[in-house]
Amino acid sequence: MPVLIALLCGIALCAALPDLPDPAGCVGLAVGAAALAACLPRRLRPWAALVPALLLGLAYAAWRAELRLVQQLPEAWQQRPVVFIGAVRGLPYAGEYGTRLQMEVERTLTDGVNLPQTVQLTDYRQRTWPSGSRWRVEARFKRSRGTVNAFGFDVEQWQWSEGVQANGVLGQGERRLDDSVAALAWVDRARAALVARIERVLGDSREAALIAALTVGAQQRVAREDWQLFSATGLTHLISISGLHITMLAGLSAAALSWLLRRWPPRRLPPRLAVAGGAFTAAAAYALLAGFSVPTQRTLFMLGVGLGALCLRRGLSPFRIWWLALAVVLVMDPFCVLAPGLWLSFGLVAALMASAIARRRAPGKWRAALAGQWAAGVCTLAPLVWWFGGVPLVSPLANALGIPYVSLLLTPLALGAVLLPLEWPLHLAAWLVRGFYLGVEWLAQAPGLAVAGSPLPVFLLALWGSLWLIAPRGVPGRGLAALMLLPMLVYQPPPPVAGAFRATMLDVGQGLAVLVQTRSRTLLFDTGWGGVDRVLLPQLRGLGVRRLDLLMLSHRHSDHDGAAAELAAALPPGRVLAGQPESLPELGLRGEGCRPGQSWVWDGVRFDVLGPPDTAPANDENARSCILRVAGPRHALLLSGDAPETVERALAAQPGLRLRSTVLAAGHHGSRTATGVAWLAAAQPEVVLISAGYLNRYRHPHPSVLNRLREAGIAALRTDQDGALTLEFGDGVEWSCLRDSQRRYWRARGACGEPP
Known part of the structure; x- marks a missing residue:
């Protein structure tokens, strides 16, 4: 068993490496280590055998990773039209911003390029894409890439673990072909028919969405507001078709089969084999109904190993079965080590087993349930804080009530309701869902424990x-x-010393959000777009921000203030300044306008509002952007929102206005309408920060701006290439880029300060 554990550690280690090791080299080292171990004294050989096992695990994971990397979309083919034939997989979902779907690529028709096996597509025209249908389509692709910040959900990590290596936008001229006859295509069509029946009976309601999520894995239909409720109560895992539901269904099936076999025992088949086979069949059917996603596959593998060991009566301890199940899962899918759900599910099972070990006698049912809940809560505390920046304080109570309600009552009833040709079971399931939501909404009012990211x-x-x-x-x-x-x-991250400050340009895609921290105060310049739980709130909590002293909204554009309303509800700012204060009531905020001459000092750091100038046109939202200069004793940072070049020239021409700054944030995400020659000459920056989305449709930053910086010898840091940017302003200016400081072989690399 120690050798197996070392092998699994090698597989897991590979995912954390900055560069992929050579599989052949690892095998060679393993052979050498095994030969050396054979020469050691007998008592040392078991320990020495761990080294070659670790190297073999590393070699296997690296070999599998190389096979996947070969399928990556070539750099030269990004955003170029590619024609291919593919089959629609899973359940497409028509949302607010277009229809999202996955396709399994059968053949690439465009010469010179081969697409990955699985691609994620968006159709902004919201055409109909039936599950299991085959198409000849054209799309423009980008490599799988997402925003990279220190905390919160990592899109690239998730997509790599799921096998999605390219994201595309569908074009015109699609042509439908004969439907796919693959087994999973038939399953997808059946799932789509069940979702259509649920919505036909219950309408487009939150009850229908939750029933579809619990039965066929259609989680996209659950509203974001409801996901926030589940997150606030620690019940998110109950909505996903996870190991808990599959294992619970297998247990219920086993109990039902045992009851039947005690009354009508089989003549030839041993009862334990019949029970184990029936339980595994029920679990496999449920996993298949859920689309046989990667998480359900992992659970099924684990359950299969456990049932197989019980059937063979090998006398294996629970922990040996646990290790064997983990080995099967990691060998089948070595990339699943990047999924927090894997470790939470396996860790939960290990905690429950550890809590019951070495007991002289079995406790009562209620005492066993409380002990299991205690063990689960304690052992998941550290991982939840590490991955998600906190844990709801009401989570133990919510899970104690929610797990039996959802797994033993709601899910079995919902499964029966969608499979039976009757409507009243669906209405009964919807009634139970309404009761579930009432309880969740009540529990969600309890406070949560937000914890800063620790080393x-x-x-x-x-x-x-x-x-x-x-x-x-x-x-x-x-x-x-x-x-x-x-x-x-x-734990709290160490703050800057007096007179120094820290600036963090968050990677919010095509938007802007800059956090400025002094020793005891915090300012946020813009919020980016989208929901606050998407990027902003996890970063603020992870960085230890408990109070927002000032929120400055440069101007009224959604890529700059789109998350302001939700942020103020979650973390009310002490003061609000805005380039267009008349728009604050639309966001549910109260504040004042940015005016030249506003100034204050925090912890020895001076803040000066330089714009918008009084001459800015009232109908030009960009021209009315707040302009802020943050200055320590030696170095300064200049932020200008989307202020155009006309405003830059007007400020640069003002006599006596201090604009010189070591670091400058490029105006309007690097658009050609900003960061002009006069502005650069007045600011004289050494570094320019550019906040833009990867291969965005506006083509920011513009080549003319990059050429201007290159000719002036100014370093450029870009969120689209480098991820979140952190700068420490003290005696000097030190910067770090997240893609560089947290390098992984599966994550795209950045330039981090190289000439543009």
């Missing part, structure tokens, strides 16, 4: 403390284990 050693210390805390009674010092959790729960 890896602090997380490992908390993880070890969690395991120690749920150890059996005979283990000494369990009470002290809680102290090992405290550093993670109270």
Whole structure:
């Protein structure tokens, strides 16, 4: 078993490496290490065997990664039209911003390029794409790439673990072909028919959306507001068709089969095999109904190993079965180590087993349930804080009530309702869903525990403390284990010293959000677009921001203030300044306008509002952008929103106006209408920051701006290439780019300050 554990550690290690190792080289090292181990004394050989096992696991994961990297879309073919034949997989969803769907590529018809096997597509024209249908289509693709910030959801990591390597926008001229006859295509068509029946009976309601999510895995139909409720109560895992539901259904099937076999025992088939086979069949059918997604496959593999071991009566301990199940999952899919759900599900099972180990006698049902809930809550605390920046305080109570309600009552009834040709079971399931939502909305009012992102050693210390805390009674010092959790729960990133400040340009795609921190104060310049839980709030919490002293909204464009209303509800700012204060009531905010001459000092750092100038046209929203200069004793940062070149020239021409800044944020995301020659000459920056979306439709930053910076010898840092940017202003200016500081072989690299 130690050798198997070392092999799995090698597979997991590969995902965290900045560069992919050579598989052949790893195999060669493993052979050499095995030969060396054979020469060691017998008592040392078992320990020495761990090294070649680790190297073999690393070689296997690297080989699988190389096979996937070969399928990547060539750089030269990004945003160029590609014609291909593909089949629609899963359940397309028509949302507010177009229809999103996945296609399995059968053949690429455009010469010179081969598409990845699975691609994610968006149809802004919202045409109809039936599940399982085949098409000849044209699309323009980009490599899978998302915003990269220190905290929150990582799109690139998720897409790599799911096997999605290209995202495209569908063009015109599509032609439908004969439908796919593959087995999964038939399943997808059946799933789509079930969703259509649910919506026909219950309408386009939140009850219909939740029933579709619990039965056929159509999670896209659940509204974002409802996902926020589930996140606030720690019940998100209940809505996904996860290991909990599949295992619970298998358990219910096993109990029903056991009851039947006790009354009508089979003559030839051993009862344990019949029960295990029936339970696995029920679980496999449910996983297939859910689209056989990667998470359901992992659960099915784990369940299959456990049932197989029980059937063979090999005398394996629960933890041996656990390790074997994990081995099967990682060998089948070595990229799943990037999915937090894998470790949460396996960790939860391990915690439940650890809490029951070494007991002299079985506890009562209620005591066992409470012990299991305690173990699950303690052992998931550190991972939840590490991955998601906090945990709802009401989560233990919500899960204690929600797990049996959803898994034992709502999900089985919903499954029966969608499979039976009757309408009243669906209405009954909808009634249960309404009761579930009432409880969730009530519980969501409870506060949550937001924790700043801590270093890896602090997380490992908390993880070890969690395991120690749920150890059996005979283990000494369990009470002290809680102290090992405290550093993670109270950790705060070190603030800048007095007179210095830190600026973080968040990667919000095609938008702008800059966080400025002094020793004790915090200012946010713009919020980017979209929901606040998408990027902004996880970053603020992860960086330890508990209070927002000032929110400055440069002007009324959704890519600059789109998340302001939700941010103010979650983290009310002490003060609001806006380039267009008349628009604040639309956002539910109260504040004042930015006016030249406004100035204040925080912790030895001076803040000066330089614009908009009084001459800015009232009908030009960009020209009315707030312009802010943040200056320490030696260096300064200049932010100008979307102010155009006309405003830049007017400010540069004002005598006595101090514009010189070491760091300048390019105006209007690097558009050719801003960051002009006069502005650069007045500011004399050494570094220019550009916040833009990857291969955005506006083609920001414009080549003319990049040429201007190159000719002036100014370094450029870009969120579209480098991810989130952090700059420390003290005696000097030090910067770091997240794509460079957290390099991974599966993540696109950035330039981080190289000449544009």
